[in-house]
Amino acid sequence: MALDTIRIGFLPLVDAALPILAREQGFAEAEGLEIALVRDVTWATVRDRLLYGHTDAAHLVAPLAIAAALGHGRPAVPMAVPFVLGLNGNAITLSLPLAAQVLADDALGDPHALGARLRVVALARAAAGRRLRFGVVHRHSSHNLMLRYWLAAVGIRPDTDVEILTTSPTFAADALAAGEVDGICVGEPWNSIAVDRGVGRIALVTAQIWRRGVEKVLAMRSETLAASPDTAHRLVRALHAAAAHFVDPATTRASAAILARPEYLDAPVDPIERAITDRVRLVPNGAPLHVPDFMFQYREAANFPWRSQAAWLYSQMIRWDGASFSADEAVIAQGVFRPDIYRAALAGSGAPLPGASSKIEGAIGSGALGAGSTQGRLILGRDQFFDHRAFDPNDIAGYLAQLP
Known part of the structure; x- marks a missing residue:
């Protein structure tokens, strides 16, 4: 056939x-x-x-x-x-000089503590007329939106305190190596390749910003x-x-x-x-760390x-x-x-099919939550945003009004 x-x-x-x-x-x-x-x-x-x-x-x-x-x-x-x-699957990788200024050890950064240290550096660089520059893969990408969400929440104003530029994922490590950017937010394997080449240090993974x-x-x-x-x-x-x-x-x-x-x-x-x-190798020659x-x-x-x-x-x-x-x-x-379309395609397959089409995003803080399904058994795990805000799709305007 x-x-x-x-x-x-x-x-x-x-x-x-x-x-x-x-x-x-x-x-x-x-x-x-x-x-x-x-x-x-x-x-x-x-x-x-x-x-x-x-x-x-x-x-x-x-x-x-x-x-x-x-x-x-x-x-x-x-x-x-x-x-x-x-x-998920993306990470924020910093140049080695910037990483040395804002990361205290060879572990993953805490979004709040790392953000506070990065804010000091970012404001000093902006005052000196040499803003930090971050590379993302497209203006309309989750990488850009996640990076901006984190920066704004820790008091760093995107486009004012720092610059955000576009770079192809495959050339992101090259941009770090050339000093064109101070950090990148890209998908794998390009963060890991930057680390393995000795030009970057993974500071955060996007699962720390929005789980799921x-x-x-x-x-x-x-x-x-x-x-x-x-x-x-x-x-x-x-x-x-x-x-x-x-x-x-x-x-x-x-x-x-x-x-x-x-x-x-x-x-x-x-x-x-x-x-x-x-498993994520955070630093050059470091042992890979299991990141759930x-x-x-x-x-x-x-x-x-x-x-x-x-x-x-x-x-x-x-x-x-x-x-x-x-x-x-x-x-x-x-x-x-x-x-x-997803439901129609998988009907009769045994795959869990959520009964609802929307949910409150970021509402599951720990443990697991049973969700209604039209087929199969569905248990949802933690999906929090790092700042513990929840998003109601029925009140987008109200949600936006609360954001920094």
Whole structure:
């Protein structure tokens, strides 16, 4: 039987694992699909290929899918996210000179204590006319929004006290080495590669800023989804099977070896394997540290596209774009995430399917919470923001009014 080809754009990151493994391990073929992967080096190019029809779907930073649907930065194109490719997995890596000023030891920094020390340095540098510079992968990326959320909460004003620039993930370590930036917020394996090259020190992981924070997604144009919902359902099932494979400890080494290939990440196997197993080397030549939930995948319906996640991303996008809250835009932003497609694709599979499409984000501080499901048993773990604020998607304007 002939396979239906679906073209998926991606960047060379560990969290591109699911479409890669779906192709390489036969999960796509089992669903009658052939995945053709298109590798790029910037998120803008991944987005443009998708919007102009050169690809059918994309591994994409979640806020960029929302920005495309809203027409922020370019003409609006209706977008759909039927599947989340993973939670967390990013880190904030500082140049060695800056790390020496603000980190007291070789452990992960505490967001509050590290922020207080960084604020002293940032204000002194700003007063001297040499602001600290941080590199992120795109203006409309979770990296940018997470970094800004943390900085603002510890009293550092993004764009005033520090500069935030854009750098490709694959060149982030080079930017640190060249002294072009003092810190980066990127995905793996590029933080670890900066550490292994001796040009950076991992200070925080984004799971410390928002535990269970949404990261990359499978994005499609709405018209592509509408033209062939069956293809989208089959792709969701293939990716879900790949996610189960990805978290199986028995597959770790093989998965890392596949991802390391030149056509995919073109990177050493070791830092990729460390990321998959939640082990992070913080300092050059240091022993890897186990960081629980560093890169969260599959468990607790991690791949479910909660509309409340989209709402939080929208809240931060307008916060930092200096825009006013729009109820109409909020509806569009939340509508990009398509839990209905996820449920339809996995009905009858035994996978836990949340009964709700939104929840209060950041409300689970410790332990676990049972959640209503239409299929399977769903227990959700800790999802706090580091400042202990909770986000109600039904009161975005009120939430924004409380933020620094």
